[in-house]
Amino acid sequence: MNFHLKIWRQRDANSPGQLEDHEAKDIPASASFLEMLDIVNEGVTMRGEEPIAHDSDCREGICGTCSLTINGVPHGNNKAGIATCQLHMRTFQDGETIYVEPFRAKAFPIVRDLIVDRSAFDRIIQAGGYVSVRTGSAPDANALPIPKQSADLAMDAAACIGCGACVAACPNSSAMLFTSAKMGQLSLLPQGQAERGRRTLAMVRQMDAEGFGNCSNVYNCSAVCPKEISASFIARMNRDYMLASVQDGLSANEVRSGE
Amino acid sequence: MSTALDSKIPPGPLEQKWDSFKIGAKLIAPNNKRKYTVLVVGTGLAGASAAATLAEQGYDVKAFCFHDSPRRAHSIAAQGGINAAKNYQNDGDSVERLFYDTIKGGDFRSREANVYRLAQVSASIIDQCVAQGVPFAREYGGLLANRSFGGAQVSRTFYARGQTGQQLLLGAYSALERQIALGAIKMYPKTEMLDVVVIDDHAKGIVVRDLVTGKVSSHAGDTVVLATGGYGNAYYLSTNAKGCNVTATYRAHKRGAFFANPCYTQIHPTCIPVEGDFQSKLTLMSESLRNDGRVWAPKAKGDKRNPSEIPESERDYYLERKYPAYGNLAPRDISSRAAKEACDEGRGVGESGLGVYLDFADSIKRFGVNVIREKYGNLFDIYRTITGEDAYTRPMRIFPAVHYTMGGLWVDYNLMSNLPGLHVLGEANFSDHGANRLGASALMQGLADGYFVLPYTIPVYLASIKKATQTYTTDHPAFKETEAAVNSQIQKLLSIKGKRTVTSFHRELGLLMWDKCGMARNDAGLKEALQKIPALREEFWSNVNVPGSGDCLNQSLELAGRVADFLEFGELMCRDALQRTESCGGHFREESQTEDGEALRDDANFAYVSAWEHKGVGTDPELHKEPLTFEKVHLAQRSYK
Amino acid sequence: MFFGRWTSTRASGGGLRPPEMKLFALANTSIGKKWIVAITGLAFVGFVIAHLLGNLQIFWPNHGGPEHLNAYAEHLHDWAPLLWIARVLLIVFFVGHVYFTILLYRENRAARPQKYARPAKISASVPVMTMIVSGLILLTFVPFHLAHFTWKILRPEYRDFVDEAKRPDVYRMVVVGFSSWPISIFYIVSMGLLCMHISHGFSSVFQTFGIRNKLIAPVLDKGSYVLGWGLFLGNSLIPLSVLLGWVTWPAK
Structure with a gap:
């Protein structure tokens, strides 16, 4: 599957941020959203750029570390009851444009890119x-x-x-x-x-x-x-x-x- | 630093060791406690409970974790429960029985005195957690509910839905946060420990990196407590969280702490199989599923038919066949190995051929789908979310995955390493689970160490040091030297700018470890791994690409430091596996098995703890042996037939 | 700030120590403000219901509309102190409701300085998301309505409408007032907004008071919806009936 990603990039809390375009190519449908980002990041790294910073740890929906707002919905445009790490790419349309933003709140200042301070x-x-x-x-x-x-x-x-x-x-x-x-x-x-x-x-x-x-x-x-x-x-x-x-x-x- | 391993086990009969220790133990006067600074690294179950308790007692505590909050430690992921010898079910449980089950489950490779103490304090853990407001499952009468777990013949496992680890961690976390609010603990989140500072052969501080600002700094203390978890991520794919790593314990090892039994790793039998090489982690399906699911593989090799098309007569319910007494509930190591055997014979299922079925059809027929849904609904949902398959109508595919590591830094009865001043708790130490951990015992050990053991044993060390001459500040040259070493490693990693990503090295190492030092090990394979790992390490240090800089949040850099350690540590695991030519618990040497393929222990030659002393990267480490003596239990071949 | 500092000392063995209490500072806390908005809002719901029931007397059967409505209006003025107490309370509640809502709104805006580039509708429905808009429009409706029918500034001639019993002829005023299409439509639209506002606001009151759980939530939400629609239909029926010639002056 292929996706167009619009991802929020921001160096730190005091720098301005903006959406950046990334292409996610040949993503297996069984990949999780975070694994899709991993694949994109491997490519970004090989191009000599800095990978997209995003938080995750347990990747099984219990630690609460992952924190992405996907197409305007925290933890993604799926049903309630799952975290971003449990969201799989098969739930998206091939070729879809996906907006990835951090959790937005004044009380959650941005640390970097998609990572916020909770x-x-x-x-x-x-x-x-x-x-x-x-x-x-x-x-x-x-x-x-x-x-x-x-x-x-x-x-x-x-x-x-x-x-x-x-x-x-x-x-x-x-x-x-x-x-x-x-x-x-x-x-x-x-x-x-x-x-x-x-x-x-x-x-x-x-x-x-x-x-x-x-x-x-x-x-x-x-x-x-x-x-x-x-x-x-x-x-x-x-x-x-x-x-x-x-x-x-x-x-x-x-x-x-x-x- | 002493090289002889003195386990400092108190004298007297096993049942009285802990009590006699407590009676004779040194105390620190209340007004003096605040003069002692304790540095606690890692704030999972063991670290948070230790930090909170020590702060409560009056010590000056500084706590560090690499997560953004202590609540995210991977203790949170434990699903099943926590054991305690409460005998609330009146089914004949006792401290003795929990002790015996644990030591037998560990395949007689753990220290009797430590395990006995663990069983003794287990009951207090439940009291403590309930008082904190941990919402354990209850019966209608309002009393605590229990279930039997992990092959135990009594119901001694306390649980909070499928989230016991989370609830216990949140209990310890709340105690920790309370002490932070009281000013008794200074908490440093998003801070990774990168080295231990050793002065005059004592651990007197740590060097840390602030993961947000990138600043490397030092903290001085009277003692250092490592509670930094296990090293399962040496295999890249495991049920551990992405952040789990060996860095803290391994770097302490490089500073003189002995690493014990690194080859003891636990492979959990019921995980969701690997899908592809993009996969970042494995998900555990609770072992409780085996209470109602039947494990099978097709009898024929390469049988790719839909499971519903495979008739009963062509299915091999291999656990029921091989282990009639325990059947599908055989211990973790045995079940895992049996699954591997089936797959090695070419009878694995799923696209990769690395999987077996866990079938609920019979239970659904017997109890109805609603009963199964009520019991396991959330697990079936997780399975559907990840695989897109419906386990109510089609058997689950499962495969073993690395789950827990029994090995860890060597500690004595006081939980202090051979490096004086360095205490090690929880999964990071080696002491209680021997060669295999029983289900629902990890949470028990972490909290036992933190709440009830270390607070009693830490004064032994603190009272032994001379405050006047053995107190250092970070101005001491040893801190500057260690900081410089840490900085130079960071700079080196950033300067290579090679052609491969950190993850690609990690994945390659993981595959190699899984292949050669995984569920079954043999001489040739381990020797091959010992050839390949140094080569891979060399390539890493010349061809890794760590983008960005060190003065801000840089996840690639964090990972690179951890993978660099795994690339050295993997070698130690293989070396330990190679020297231990017996099979025991999670360590299965193909050369050492019974005629029908079961693990064969060699008590005459291997009833010892292997404790490795670091001698420099690329140089053979020195093996020290702590003999295991058993006064209470009779060493027997484990049999679950 | 509001409750003074919570002192926590190790000597106490931890635990929460009592604050320096300032009861009226409750209005500075998030939940305190919500309670004020809920209480004042609930009072207005009561007022709107009573107001509607009174006005519906215009439809009294057998040409009783003029008599009953005018008598009712006169009756309201029977005892001046009570009327003034009611008026002062309404003003206080009105100001309180508006003031605290705006405070909350400003805090809420400040809590998210950076908006989502691609916002999504999650569970919020139109009435919920437009509370502030419907509220602000109603804010202009209320003075208009008062200027129109109560103070009669917009139509001073209404002051001369007197019925046979020498009472102010409220019935005639209503009929004349709603005979204008633009004015009636403005009233009906405003009532629509009121309906939306109440259909969320009324059930919210229960949430704020803490009288809501999973079981009764659907009942509250539906009840609130029915109440909002009922008020809309009832209130709109009056201008609509005038426009459609069902209610005329003189009554026929």
Whole structure:
């Protein structure tokens, strides 16, 4: 198969970027999108040019490293539930023109070409995406029965691979699906209750500070999510946030005086 | 540096070694801990759990990973589960049994004391992970669910859908991020370790390259912890992530750390077969599929008929035929080798002839398609995405692929290498899996090392050094020298500007390794590889084309450094495979097999760990042997018939 | 900034420490703003429904339209304080809705400085993507509508319309007002935009309040769609009936 590629090239965050034309020739239909880029890059390298920088690691849809917007759709113009690395060329038309752009968001500055810096996600987790438990201090794992339904729903949320496609697909570059997924996982489990309110407030605060946009309930995020995480978790976060704000407002003085 | 291998196994009966170690172990006073800087390289399961725990204890921790975030480490890809001797199923599991299964699964080539400790701490891992909010599968009663995995006769495997590795890593990652937020860990993502700095025979720092800016810099510490994973990508095609590499451990090896058992590699039996030479990696299909799938190959050679046209009488269900007791659930190394045999006989399926069928037709008939869909739906979807074939109506094609490497840097009971100050965790060390790893044991080992072993053993080294005289800054000449060496290698790679891409060298090396040092090895093949690898390496250093410059993000340059190491390390693997003329676990020497073609161990001559000392590139390394003594288990020929 | 600094010290063993709380600073957070927009929007949906129900009295059978509509209009003015409370609330909500929407919109624009060269439609439908446009057009409709029928600036002669009971003749004003094709079409188009705006906005309210999951989402979305269309049909029926001569003055 042959393709015309229009690929975003940009040396670093501060340089201007532009689309560059590349021809992908004799691509096997069973190649993945990233393998197609590998083939193109081998050619680019042999011509003495610098290959197109793009991120990938596990290439089986679990690490969340690969991050391409293909024809305007993060992770490609296929169905939800797969990452770019699982997108195969047989799903494209022979001779098709394919636009390849990075995930676009102010909070995801471009590192080079198609690679973006998603450390904002790490900082959101740092703000509260954990249960504060010291190693070795845990009670027996079966001491705390958890209804299967809650555990399963928590797992739905926990499946997030942190790829950032939700941000890239959102017209507002909002990170609410990512943030709400981690929050949802922990707020559904009894282990997460002690810090639930504070976690909710802190993670949203960090999310805002990173410069992500606001959710306007478009649901592009869920539509492209490789793990098909439901926007219901955003609803849950919205609810938790207001509850936490009110509770926090009412108890803040008591907490402070108790310190 | 001592060349004699002292494994520092505590005295006393096996069951009491770890407890007596903990009672007698040195401690560092809380107010002194922050004076010790620990450099943790690699933040997968082992590294992240170690970094978080050490920081929690009060040490000054710096952590490094080449990914953009610690959450992307390849621990994330483990699907099946994690073993723990909890005996929640009341099916007779115990620390003893997990210990025995692991040591037997490793074909009696691991250290008893380490494996016993692993089994002992396994239960705490589950407690810790649950407390962190890891959403393990549960029963309707709210208690944890278990399944049996990888040929175990008890259900001791805990799992979180098909994403156990991911969930455990995210648990460790969240603990790590919490410590980062608290200022207890300074995290350096997108930073690749390129050398260990050795001062007075102690590992006292590392040289790293910032992968975004290209800047090479040094970090000094009181001890270095390597948790940088395995070297399966020496084969180019493997189930490992593209970024997995041997660079950190191999460069530490070049600085004096012994490399143990490099020939022990695990080939996983159920992967999707290779499609063409463009292919960049292999995808694992969870081993759990073998619970309901039947493995077969056509009886006739070169039978290219559609599988549905091949009648029952012309199919060879070879695992059921050869291993009636375990059948399709025979251990990984045995299943893999049986598939290779079928293909070597010309009975392989698919275009390349490198594949066998994994057939679900009988199970679908027995349980109905919905039961199968519920159990394996996501795997069938992955299979369809990659191959475009529907495994509900047509048997899956599978073929073995390199999956895990049991070998690694040699460490003592304290997880410290022979190079003092260098600790090695997880897949990067050699200690717990012997010659073959059981399913669901890698996650267990990584977290055991990081959460529960290293935090107790690291004070042994730290308390032994004299802070006043053995603390160095990066101004020490050794740092400057090591940095210069790293820079000069980078410049050299960039200056060749030859005619071949880095990947082409990697692919060629991988094919050679797969061919000569893969599922079956023999004297002639290994010797041939030992001829060819140096030649390939020589060509690499004169004809590789690394475009671009070193002062910015340059993926070709990153890869070139890693492939350069594989080109040296591959030789070490072959050399180790050549000296070990027995078959054991993942290492199958064709010269050493029973009459019916099974692996034949040679306990009289090979019950040792081979630990290689680097003597310079192109010079023969020196082999040191750590004898394996067994006080608890009785060495037996593995039989799964 | 809004909640003060979260202090995290190692002495506490980690964990999240309480912030310095400022309750009203909620309006500075993303979700706080969404809540404000949702609450004010919901209030307007209520107002629009009530407004429509009142106006539909124009169709009272047996020529009761003039009597009922005019009596209803008069009745609204029965108790001035209540009317003023309602008016002030509406103004506050209106300003709040518009102000916070524009704030959100500006932040959203800033969150993606570089657009995609080849954008794609993913799951978003037209109403969703045009919320800001439909909102802005409605923003011009509201003052027009007020100037037209409430303040009667555009048509001062309406002030002289009085019925037999000496009440302002709202019925006649409506009929005369909608007899103009351009004005009626402007009203109908505006109602179409309102329909779109509400059909997304109403179900969004539930998402923002957190009363939405996979099970009830389709119900909410369809209900919202039906509500939007209902409001459109109901509101458009009035100018349309005038134009088509179904409603006349004097009533016949």
